[in-house]
């Protein structure tokens with residue numbers, strides 16, 4: 830009756846699927862967690878807001894540091910950061 834044991838595991842397997850384990854539905858935030866946390870935490874990223882130009886400069890600098898972004902991800906990340914963490918956040 831090994832298959833019964835297997836069936837018992839099926840719900841747990843779905844927990845292991847990366848797309849299913851997300852506590853933030855925002856795709857921008859998820860992308861940043863995936864691509865931008867190899868070298869530092871997200872705390873460093875969300876510490877202060879910046880305008881669109883400055884976010885663009887930061888993301889391009891990260892790419893120069895070695896961040897690997899796939900096609901379209903650079904724009905997605907910049908747009909997310911500029912709209913959720915705009916320059917008004919500067920203290």
Ligand code: HEC
Nearest residue numbers: 864865866867868873874887888890891894895896897906
């Ligand atoms: C290859 C390593 C690496 C990856 C991946 C990386 N960073 Fe960085 N990040 C750095 C280093 C090194 C610094 C400190 C030097 C600097 O600011 O350029 C830094 C600093 C920062 C800062 C603070 C800059 C400041 O002026 O205070 C922000 C914001 C940031 N990173 C955002 C990001 C974002 C967004 C991503 C994803 C696109 C990312 N990082 C991915 C290496 C990385």
